[in-house]
Amino acid sequence: MPAPYPREFRDDVVRVARSREDGVTVAQIAKDFGVHEMTLHKWIRQADIDDGNRPGKTREDSTELRELRRRNRLLEQENEVLRRAAAYLSQANLPKRWYPLVEELAADGIPVAVSLRVLKLSRAPFYRWRRHSVTATELVEAHRANALFDAHRDDPEFGHRFLRDEAEASGEPMAERTAWRICRDNRWWSTFGKKRGRAGKQPGPPVHDDKVRRDFTAIQANELWLTDISEHPTSEGKLYLCAVKDVFSGRIVGYSIDSRMKSRLAVNALEMAVARRGDVAGCVVHSDRGSQFRSRKYVAAIRRHYLIGSMGRVSAAGDNAAMESFFALLQKNVLNRKAWRTRDELRTAIITWIERTYHRRRRQARLGRLTPIEYETIMAPKTALAA
Numbered sequence: 001m002p003a004p005y006p007r008e009f010r011d012d013v014v015r016v017a018r019s020r021e022d023g024v025t026v027a028q029i030a031k032d033f034g035v036h037e038m039t040l041h042k043w044i045r046q047a048d049i050d051d052g053n054r055p056g057k058t059r060e061d062s063t064e065l066r067e068l069r070r071r072n073r074l075l076e077q078e079n080e081v082l083r084r085a086a087a088y089l090s091q092a093n094l095p096k097r098w099y100p101l102v103e104e105l106a107a108d109g110i111p112v113a114v115s116l117r118v119l120k121l122s123r124a125p126f127y128r129w130r131r132h133s134v135t136a137t138e139l140v141e142a143h144r145a146n147a148l149f150d151a152h153r154d155d156p157e158f159g160h161r162f163l164r165d166e167a168e169a170s171g172e173p174m175a176e177r178t179a180w181r182i183c184r185d186n187r188w189w190s191t192f193g194k195k196r197g198r199a200g201k202q203p204g205p206p207v208h209d210d211k212v213r214r215d216f217t218a219i220q221a222n223e224l225w226l227t228d229i230s231e232h233p234t235s236e237g238k239l240y241l242c243a244v245k246d247v248f249s250g251r252i253v254g255y256s257i258d259s260r261m262k263s264r265l266a267v268n269a270l271e272m273a274v275a276r277r278g279d280v281a282g283c284v285v286h287s288d289r290g291s292q293f294r295s296r297k298y299v300a301a302i303r304r305h306y307l308i309g310s311m312g313r314v315s316a317a318g319d320n321a322a323m324e325s326f327f328a329l330l331q332k333n334v335l336n337r338k339a340w341r342t343r344d345e346l347r348t349a350i351i352t353w354i355e356r357t358y359h360r361r362r363r364q365a366r367l368g369r370l371t372p373i374e375y376e377t378i379m380a381p382k383t384a385l386a387a
Helices: 007-018 026-033 037-050 059-090 099-107 112-118 123-130 136-154 160-169 176-186 263-277 296-304 317-333 343-358 372-386
Strands: 224-234 237-246 251-258 284-287 308-311
Touching: 007 026, 007 037, 007 251, 007 263, 007 343, 026 037, 026 343, 037 059, 059 099, 059 112, 099 112, 099 123, 112 123, 123 136, 136 160, 136 176, 136 296, 160 176, 224 263, 224 317, 224 343, 237 263, 237 317, 237 343, 251 263, 251 343, 251 372, 263 296, 296 308, 317 343
Parallel strands: 224 284, 284 308
Antiparallel strands: 224 237, 237 251
16 A cells, blocks of 8 residues: 655645646646646545535544544543542452552553542652652652753754743743753753854764765665755745755655744655655665754654664765755745745745656756656666666
């Protein structure tokens, strides 16, 4: 069964289809983006349902159904806690203590949080009972520090105010002064927050060695990928694009576009590339030494899909020259053509140029005057036979 198209890709194709010019058919757009015409019609129909323009089950309804099933499963767990609690207290020969019951339920698969909530017990005293050396205040402090540290590892450029927002989003609210004190005590400073020497920005250590060394060649698909991030201003603010390029054909196999340059931008682009290409174990993924590509989430995604990470040197654009050349083309053909009013307008122009022009109409000399799609179509059987 083929892998489903990424959500971001489907939304972009629907956006292009809805804003198409007069005389351009849905079939032509489906062909430009490499999807079946009926598939695109299905996506448009689902988008119309989501927007309330036609009857049907929206994606929100499906999400709500999954949430209801999750809540039903949670209610079943809570009922099991009450049943076991009644049986536990009915035994006269056992001491009437709740904490051992909570541990027994946890051993049987009932989450501790569910048991404590049903029995109206506080979480901190329970863990203090289980670990006598940890006080409630120390436990809260540790959870806050963990949340701040996770946010700092994902985005090292954030200061204590942004780290506090990320920690609160993950379920650990705290005062701004508390976040500053924890960051100060652990020396978790923003990479932009301290004065630097004459050399300018101090780069972080590479998490991967340079396995490419400016040799941008590949004899088969999914052998070497390049990735980088570009930005461009609009009237609403900057728009950031992270793209993943297969060196074999020059095709952009994954991308992610967002209004913020966080670690999830690089992770989403990599996940889209893996979803669209299938079995990619052993593929080398080469990038610069940006903080997004050194983040914990990105490194975890590399390992999860059995990819091989690679990083160039600092202030050496030639170490990722093949990816820089793609962004230079994008700059001349799309970004610098006019002043962009909205992020959605620029986003539509970018993905339309990539999928329609760059992939299917722009012939490349190094590919024998073929487009990336034509080159992969012709060379795929040969690479399979060679394997």
